Amino acid sequence: MKRYEALADDLAASIRAGVLRAGDRLPSVRQASTSRGVSPSTVFQAYYLLEARGLIRARERSGYYVTAAERPLPPEPEALPADDAPGEPISERIFSVLESSMTRDVVPLGSAFPSPLLFPLGRLAKVMAATVPRMDPWSAVDELSPGNARLRRQIALRYLGDGLHVHADEIVVTNGALEALNLCLAAVARPGDAVVVESPAFYAALQSIERNGMTAIPVQTHPRDGIDLEALERAVARHRPKACWLMTSFQNPLGSLMPEAKKRQLVELLARHEVALIEDDVYGELYFGSRRPAPAKAYDTKGLVMHCSSFSKCLAPGYRIGWAAPGRYAKAVARLKLTTTLAASAPAQATLVAYLEKGGYDKHLRQLRQTLAAAQNEMMQAIARYFPAGTRATRPLGGYFLWVELPEEVDALAIHRLALSHGISVAPGPIFSAHARVANCLRLNYGHGWDTRIENAVRTLGRLAGA
């Protein structure tokens, strides 16, 4: 951990413990630098980080103040009780919930996407307008799977920037991360095979496994630090899965982040059993801390980790450009891509190449993270304000989802239907797990900034939930 991160964590602990209270002014950068014996720049970085997390706010020409929290935030939920029995089919339920929510008029608290207004779509359109007329016509027919070579190089460079050595030749460009994940699954598992998922899990993973005639093995997952490795080892021994499909950073729906040591243990555990890890890392860039959390891929020595991500959640929604870095399965995945959808859209690939080569992506990401962190803080406070007593909620360190556990008697599917009639979508727990204990849970999206409309929607939800 870097010095400024340690300082930020220390201050955050003081805020949480009530030593520093809402409205308190923090020491000036110079004061803190002297009293803590660190450089002013370290203090400044720590304050910046706390601001991004929504814990403090700058007032012009006056310094930093602890953000006002009217009341204590709800406690964090616990992991679901252990249950690694194969889940029931829930694909129909998922479709039914998703299809009912897919309308532009609702307040999108149930959406899977952040607001498109948070992305540099205008800049991308300009880059596209300048790039596509100069595209080599032959690229349209000979840049098939594994995809545009310059784009694969840019992706490899980003891995390198995060300390991972992934060669461009290992990368397969796909139609978004969802295709990458599906191709990786097809590369390692056949109908009838068992595949481990988190409990609760990203619903598309459950649907893919079901669609392919495989069996999902849900494994207990803690809302803060991810899948339980002891439960995982038992599930591996009992079900002999061909793969684990996991989100190791800012899991959907929980928001959990596996600490790096735990990711390393995960990779070692799976390597011992020769089980492939399909690592869905689409939210990895949306961290609120000081640096991108390393994916499990960073600890892979046997080529068993298939890392999947995309530009859809952090740069270019709708372009449908993602990728897999599938380790020893790279050739198999590239061939699967070739025989299922041939190639990703050439103009979209060329545009991302030009954008990434030009620079500016990291600056955009910094702004995006700050917006999301601030919106999370607002939504946490709104939940504290409006939701019934007994509500619990996760406090993810990145991404744009909160997992909310309502009092036990609340029926999240009923809330989903009621909320829709009030023009609000939510993602009810039962689309993420067949486990009975998610019946009173909701996933809420805070990736649409914060405004009165959203605040009112959260208040309405609280009322519907019995507050």
Next chain:
Amino acid sequence: MKRYEALADDLAASIRAGVLRAGDRLPSVRQASTSRGVSPSTVFQAYYLLEARGLIRARERSGYYVTAAERPLPPEPEALPADDAPGEPISERIFSVLESSMTRDVVPLGSAFPSPLLFPLGRLAKVMAATVPRMDPWSAVDELSPGNARLRRQIALRYLGDGLHVHADEIVVTNGALEALNLCLAAVARPGDAVVVESPAFYAALQSIERNGMTAIPVQTHPRDGIDLEALERAVARHRPKACWLMTSFQNPLGSLMPEAKKRQLVELLARHEVALIEDDVYGELYFGSRRPAPAKAYDTKGLVMHCSSFSKCLAPGYRIGWAAPGRYAKAVARLKLTTTLAASAPAQATLVAYLEKGGYDKHLRQLRQTLAAAQNEMMQAIARYFPAGTRATRPLGGYFLWVELPEEVDALAIHRLALSHGISVAPGPIFSAHARVANCLRLNYGHGWDTRIENAVRTLGRLAGA
């Protein structure tokens, strides 16, 4: 058949029979109009058609002349001998051939694509530059499967122009026709099921069926008029397939075109047995006759025909925009799309909408068809000139593939390797069928116009084949 088509066919028969010979001048439009008792415009349309087919040529201020053929064209091949036993796995062989040919330096006689230079890529790029900056940002996150509503409407309008009533709501936009075909297959068949294919068949169909753990049932297919319906009925009775995956117009690799009456019989036959038809119609727009051949979909009354096509082969290669009109399976296919790749690229969809709404597509298609028809004629003549005695070749009425049957002792896989060492790709018969009788066959691509480089490549091939 329209009057000018009948006239054209009559003249074509005279040319083939030698009544009209190379270099002969045709009657003037006025003379023919009087002698045949048809309007001058009918004559003109018939001549235009014959010119597009490469049979006659206009000389400025002098009239129309029968095209010079130095020697008789090779005869057409027969259908492969009957054999509807399940084919052996050949996916590995296909990959090995395709991957070895995927280099830009070779003369692309083995390519699956026409030359990208035949497409209005510059115009499309301009449309994209004007369209994408004005895209609704929300379209990026809420226009998921089944795809851009305006694009589906444009596709429905094109169906209507061809006399088919396909509602926009039935259409699912996909990442090219290949994804459409794969999703349709997944909607109707499960691992272990039998699926009828043509013999020889488009290799990607063979690979998809193999990849999904299904069994391909090859059925005898005539190089001129497509799959043998009696053989098909026997195969259906014997193997109880869940689907047929067929190319009813300008089949790849044969170029065969099922007459419309035969398409109707096909649909009726399959309806009697409740077997779904996955109709791959990506070449339907590339006809050399007077109008688009109706697809089998036109005769469907039970919603069993899943019509698949794309813009990749006739307008926008590399954009990866195709579609399925899957009849009663429309909802299932839209859901499969949602859980496998979510959506097609939004900027590519928006660009095609703007292009199609503006008009000009049909004008481009007319030019494209004429270029392909002329190139086919050139390649036929070159084959007559350079290939060994005993060679047979199809004369497709559209598309951009010739199917060439070399003397029996020639090994097409050996020719493929030899040709590559001379910088020429070919598509050897054995990637289209496990049947021994394709061992001496090649699919040649004439979709790259005609020039000395291509003519030299055909000459080299002839030499390699023993001429």
